[in-house]
Amino acid sequence: MDQPETPEQTAEHIRAAGSASFGSEVHGDTAGDRWAAGDDGRAYGFETLAIHAGQDPDPTTGAVVVPIYQTSTYAQTEVGVHRGYEYSRSGNPTRTALETCLAALEGGRTGLAFASGLAAEDCLLRTVTGPGGHVIVPDDAYGGTYRLFAKVLQRWGVDHTPVPLGDLDAVRAAVRPETALIWCETPTNPLLGIADIAELATIARAAGARLVVDNTFASPYLQQPLALGADVVVHSTTKYLGGHSDVVGGALVAADPALGEELAYNQNAMGGVPGAFDSWLVLRGAKTLGVRMDRHCANAARVVDLLCSSPVVSAVLYPGLPDHPGHEIASKQMSQYGGMVSFRLRGGEAAALEVCRRTRVFTLGESLGGVESLIEHPGRMTHASVAGSQLEVPSDLVRLSVGIETGDDLLADLERALDLG
Numbered sequence: 442m443d444q445p446e447t448p449e450q451t452a453e454h455i456r457a458a459g460s461a462s463f464g465s466e467v468h469g470d471t472a473g474d475r476w477a478a479g480d481d482g483r484a485y486g487f488e489t490l491a492i493h494a495g496q497d498p499d500p501t502t503g504a505v506v507v508p509i510y511q512t513s514t515y516a517q518t519e520v521g522v523h524r525g526y527e528y529s530r531s532g533n534p535t536r537t538a539l540e541t542c543l544a545a546l547e548g549g550r551t552g553l554a555f556a557s558g559l560a561a562e563d564c565l566l567r568t569v570t571g572p573g574g575h576v577i578v579p580d581d582a583y584g585g586t587y588r589l590f591a592k593v594l595q596r597w598g599v600d601h602t603p604v605p606l607g608d609l610d611a612v613r614a615a616v617r618p619e620t621a622l623i624w625c626e627t628p629t630n631p632l633l634g635i636a637d638i639a640e641l642a643t644i645a646r647a648a649g650a651r652l653v654v655d656n657t658f659a660s661p662y663l664q665q666p667l668a669l670g671a672d673v674v675v676h677s678t679t680k681y682l683g684g685h686s687d688v689v690g691g692a693l694v695a696a697d698p699a700l701g702e703e704l705a706y707n708q709n710a711m712g713g714v715p716g717a718f719d720s721w722l723v724l725r726g727a728k729t730l731g732v733r734m735d736r737h738c739a740n741a742a743r744v745v746d747l748l749c750s751s752p753v754v755s756a757v758l759y760p761g762l763p764d765h766p767g768h769e770i771a772s773k774q775m776s777q778y779g780g781m782v783s784f785r786l787r788g789g790e791a792a793a794l795e796v797c798r799r800t801r802v803f804t805l806g807e808s809l810g811g812v813e814s815l816i817e818h819p820g821r822m823t824h825a826s827v828a829g830s831q832l833e834v835p836s837d838l839v840r841l842s843v844g845i846e847t848g849d850d851l852l853a854d855l856e857r858a859l860d861l862g
C-alpha cells in the first residue's frame with residue numbers, strides 16, 4: 442500500500458502492519474486479542490499486560506525482548522507489496538509494540554505513541570477541534586498544556602475557557618454549542634487538584650463533546666479514565682511510564698476505534714512520532730510501572746507525614762490526605778494517591794527557594810515520575826509560562842516528585858532542608 446491518504450487507508454495500513462509482526466489486528470488495538478483474555482477466559486492482570494502485551498517473542502529469532510527496529514524504510518517484494526511496514530513515520534515495529542501495550546494498559550482500543558506529551562496533545566487537539574471550536578480547560582494544569590491553548594491554538598481560532606473542574610456547575614455553565622472537548626487533568630500539576638472523571642464524562646456526553654484526561658500523574662496503574670467514561674487518555678510518557686528520566690515521549694489512547702483511526706491518520710500526517718529507541722525505552726519502563734508506582738506511593742505517604750508535622754510548612758497538597766478537598770473522589774477513582782506531593786512554606790517564596798537549594802537526595806530539576814526524587818519551584822520553573830494568567834501558581838509552592846530511593850534517606854534529606862530556623 443502507498444502512504445495512507447485517508448483514515449480508512451490508514452486503518453488498513455496499520456491492520457496489515459500489526460498482523461505482520463505481532464499477531465494483533467490493529468496497531469495498538471488492545472493488545473490484539475491474544476492478551477485481552479487468558480487461556481481460561483480470565484482477563485490478564487496489569488503487570489502481565491505491561492510485560493507481554495504487544496511483546497510476543499520476535500518471530501524471526503525468538504528474542505524475548507522486542508528488538509529496536511532502527512530503520513526508516515522496509516524492503517518491498519514488489520511495488521506496493523510489503524510485510525506491513527514501509528516507512529517508519531507511518532509505522533515501526535518497536536513503536537507498534539509500545540502502542541499495543543499502552544492500549545492494553547489503559548483498556549483502550551487504539552494506542553498511539555508520540556515524540557513528546559505535547560506532540561500527542563497537539564495531534565489530538567487538531568483532530569477533534571478546529572477554527573470556531575471551544576475547549577473547557579482546567580484552571581490548574583500543566584503550564585505547557587495551557588500554553589498550547591493560549592499561545593498556539595487561540596491564534597488558529599480555537600477558544601478555551603479555564604474552569605475549576607472540581608466545580609461541576611461551573612463546568613456545565615462553561616459549555617457552549619461549539620464546545621468540542623473538556624480537557625481534564627487529575628491529579629493536577631502542580632496543585633494536586635482532583636476532578637471527578639465519571640461526572641465530567643456525563644457532562645461531556647450531554648453536551649455532545651468529548652472528555653480527554655491527562656493521566657500522566659496517576660499513570661494507568663493507579664487510574665483508568667476510559668473505564669470511567671473518558672474518550673481519550675493523554676500521557677507524557679516522559680514521566681511514570683518511561684520512569685527513568687532518560688526519554689521524552691507522549692501517548693494517546695482512544696476508546697473508540699473510529700476516533701483512533703482519525704488520530705492514527707493525523708499521527709502520520711503531522712509526523713510527531715518517536716524514534717525506535719525512544720519507543721523501546723518507554724516500553725521497557727512500562728514493564729516495571731506497577732512495582733515502581735507501589736514504591737513511589739509508599740515513599741510519598743511517608744514524605745507527606747513528615748511535611749504535615751513540619752512547623753515551616755503551611756499546607757501540604759496531597760489527595761491521600763483526608764482533608765484534601767478531592768480526597769473522596771480520589772479514593773473512588775484511584776487505587777492509591779500517587780508519588781507527587783506539593784507543599785507551601787510559611788516563609789513565602791524566599792523559604793521555598795531556600796528549601797529547593799538545600800536538598801541533596803532530592804535533585805533540583807524539572808520533570809517528574811522517574812526513579813530519582815526531584816524537587817522544584819513551579820512558579821519559577823515548570824509553570825513560569827502561566828505567570829500572570831488564571832493558572833498562575835503560588836510563589837511559596839514547592840513540588841516534589843518522590844522517587845523510589847530508600848525512604849529513610851528521603852526523610853532525612855527533607856528534614857535537613859526544612860530546618861530553616
Ligand code: PLP
Pocket residue numbers: 557558559560583585586626630655657658676677678679689690691808
Ligand atoms: N502533561 C503533564 C501533566 C505534564 O506534566 C507534562 C510535562 O511536564 C506534559 C503533559 C507534557 O509532556 P512532555 O513534556 O512530554 O511534552
